[in-house]
Amino acid sequence: MRKLALRNLAVTAALTLGIAGLAAIPAPAQWLKYPTKGTPRGPDGKADLTAPAPRRPDGKPDLTGVWIGVTKYMIDIAADLKENEVPFQPWAAEEFKRRRATESKDDPSARCLPLSLPLKQTITSPFKMIDIAAKEEMVMLYEGARHREIFMDGRPLPKDPEPSWYGYSVGKWDGDDLVIDSNGFNGKGWLDINGHPTTEELHVTERYHRIDFGHMSLEITIDDPKAYTRPWKVRESPRLLPDTELLEAVCENNQDLEHMVGK
Amino acid sequence: MRNMRWLIASSILALMAAAQLLAHHSFAAEFDGNKRITLKGTVTKVDWRNPHIYVYLKVKDDRGGVIEWACEGGPPNVLLREGWTRNSVKEGDEVTIEGAVAKDGSKRCNSRSVNLADGRKVFAGSSEDSAGSSK
Numbered sequence: 001m002r003k004l005a006l007r008n009l010a011v012t013a014a015l016t017l018g019i020a021g022l023a024a025i026p027a028p029a030q031w032l033k034y035p036t037k038g039t040p041r042g043p044d045g046k047a048d049l050t051a052p053a054p055r056r057p058d059g060k061p062d063l064t065g066v067w068i069g070v071t072k073y074m075i076d077i078a079a080d081l082k083e084n085e086v087p088f089q090p091w092a093a094e095e096f097k098r099r100r101a102t103e104s105k106d107d108p109s110a111r112c113l114p115l116s117l118p119l120k121q122t123i124t125s126p127f128k129m130i131d132i133a134a135k136e137e138m139v140m141l142y143e144g145a146r147h148r149e150i151f152m153d154g155r156p157l158p159k160d161p162e163p164s165w166y167g168y169s170v171g172k173w174d175g176d177d178l179v180i181d182s183n184g185f186n187g188k189g190w191l192d193i194n195g196h197p198t199t200e201e202l203h204v205t206e207r208y209h210r211i212d213f214g215h216m217s218l219e220i221t222i223d224d225p226k227a228y229t230r231p232w233k234v235r236e237s238p239r240l241l242p243d244t245e246l247l248e249a250v251c252e253n254n255q256d257l258e259h260m261v262g263k
Numbered sequence: 264m265r266n267m268r269w270l271i272a273s274s275i276l277a278l279m280a281a282a283q284l285l286a287h288h289s290f291a292a293e294f295d296g297n298k299r300i301t302l303k304g305t306v307t308k309v310d311w312r313n314p315h316i317y318v319y320l321k322v323k324d325d326r327g328g329v330i331e332w333a334c335e336g337g338p339p340n341v342l343l344r345e346g347w348t349r350n351s352v353k354e355g356d357e358v359t360i361e362g363a364v365a366k367d368g369s370k371r372c373n374s375r376s377v378n379l380a381d382g383r384k385v386f387a388g389s390s391e392d393s394a395g396s397s398k
Contacts, residue, residue, distance in 0.1 A: 032343055104289035112314070125340065143340055144313065193289055247340040249313045256315070256335065260292040261367045 031245040036065075039242055040213055047242035049214025056133050061176050061210045063129045063138070066246065067238040069218075073122040077192040077222075077234055085232075092197050092227040099195030102262035107193055110260060112251035114165040115145050116189020117182055117204045118220045122236055128246050138171055138178070144249035150180050157183050163200050165189060180206040191222065199226035214240040294363040294373040302332055302372065306356045311349040314338055316386070318352060318360065318377065334360050334374040336386045351385045352377065358385075 040051035054062045072079040078086045088096065099106065109115055115123060120142060128141040138150040150171040161168055161184030168184040187199040205221040216238045223231035290296070304322035316336040321329050336342065339349075352358065357380040362372035377386045 103292040105292035107289055107292070109314075110289065110292070125338070244344070247343060249338060249340050251314045252312055256293050259365050259367050259369055259371060260289070262292050 030247045032247065033243055034245065035243050047214070047240075049212070049240060049242065051213040053210040053212055056131065058133070060133075060173055061178075062131055063178060063208055063210055063216070064131045066126050066128045066241045066244055067216060068126045068241055069122040069124055069236055069238050071124045073192065073234060073236055074119065074124055075192060076194045077118065077122065077196055077220075078232075080235070081232075086196070087229040087232055089227055089229060095197045096195055099190075099197075103260075104193055104195050105260040105262035107190060107195065108188060109190075109193070109251075110257060114189070115142075116165055116185060116191075116198065117167060117202075118206070118222070118234070119189065119192060120145055120148070120166075121206065121218065121220070121238070122192070122234075125249065126241055126244075126246060138180075141246055143246050144251055157181055163187065167202075167204070174207075176209060178206075178208040180208070182206075197227050198224055201226040214242070216240075290363075290373060293365060293367075293371075295366050296363050298364045299375075300362060300364050300372055302334070302360045302362075304332065304358065304360075306352055306354055306358055307331070308354060309349060309352050311339055313340075316342065318358070318374065318386075320358060320360070330370055332360075332370045332372060334362055334372040334377075336374055336377070342386055347386050352379070356380070 036047075038054065040048040042048050054064075056062045086096075104110075109119075120140075121127065125143050127143075130139045130141065132139060136151070136153040138152060140148040140150065142148075146166055148166055148169055150169040152171045154172075155170055157170055158168055163186035164184055165186055165188065167182040169180050169182040171178055171180040173179070182204045183202070185198060185200060185202040185204075187202065189198050189202075190196060191198060202222070202224040205219075205223070207217075207219040207221075209217045211217060218236040218238055220234045220236060221231050222228060222234070302320065302322050304320035306318060306320050308317075308319040310317040310319070316339055318334045318336060320332050320334070322332055324330055337345075342348075359378045360372065360374045361376045362374040365371040365373075374386070376384060378384055
């Protein structure tokens with residue numbers, strides 16, 4: 001009898017602990033926080049973001065990780081340039097002026113339309129790079145946008161591409177830098193929320209350099225001869241988000257649109 | 264030097280909490296950063312959706328009437344990474360929201376801060392760091 005009572009007590013205790021344990025689990029959010037394997041850590045268990053950059057078996061840097069851009073370039077891709085340093089073609093200068101005068105009310109992303117390049121890389125919503133060296137391919141995943149495939153198998157960019165929001169991307173190594181060339185855009189994307197325009201002639205070059213475990217430099221070259229008189233560069237500094245994964249972000253309910261009056 | 268409007272806009276943006284900086288659309292197309300409002304009311308609904316959450320609240324006016332306001336917050340994933348969830352504010356909670364008013368005159372605001380009755384700040388202003396800061 002006493003044995004049974006003890007067993008009941010043990011079962012009750014286990015159940016109570018179990019329920020308490022369950023209650024302590026944070027709301028499920030697609031691995032908002034989960035330790036990433038292979039992350040170098042300090043004595044306190046926190047990710048050591050200044051540890052050396054990891055390398056692939058062939059010695060090239062492994063860029064795999066969840067990264068996030070810097071806010072100012074999402075708003076203004078030319079944030080570090082003076083106004084007269086953006087080499088606008090005349091129509092593009094006019095169009096940019098119009099978009100600013102109406103406070104970017106026609107921003108495609110406000111209509112839940114896709115983010116084009118380079119905005120996908122500069123928006124302060126994380127992107128995940130997965131280096132699939134064995135398949136000669138780099139995959140980039142996003143929270144609210146379609147993935148990109150960057151083919152590293154030596155194929156050239158298409159000569160007469162079907163225009164698209166995300167374009168076509170090929171990559172190659174230049175020493176420790178990953179250089180990605182992309183073309184085949186549809187000209188509907190804006191370079192930033194401020195509204196720097198693009199055309200179907202847009203050719204974007206991204207040069208990624210992993211400085212250490214937690215930091216990258218990203219040089220973006222905008223070459224769009226129909227919109228800009230010469231290629232121009234932007235220097236981004238994405239940082240690694242340790243111990244997290246991408247979360248879904250389906251643009252389903254933009255209630256702002258009808259209220260975006262501009263001026 | 265960039266034009267004055269850009270300077271003003273960037274100053275306003277700099278004042279906004281991180282969550283608002285990550286708006287998926289132009290703040291200035293919809294809200295007037297110079298027209299600020301403080302709303303004290305009862306939450307009727309929290310719409311936890313992309314690209315921005317909305318907090319709906321009932322606010323009593325001077326004449327004893329009740330006005331429904333809808334106040335925009337950050338994108339859900341930004342808020343999640345700042346430590347908030349869909350349950351951080353519930354229907355019936357008394358809140359004070361400070362924000363910028365919609366340009367079109369509708370009863371909408373872009374919330375710069377949301378405070379619960381016990382003084383806790385929710386959804387905004389938790390961190391000057393941008394999205395995804397690991398805590």
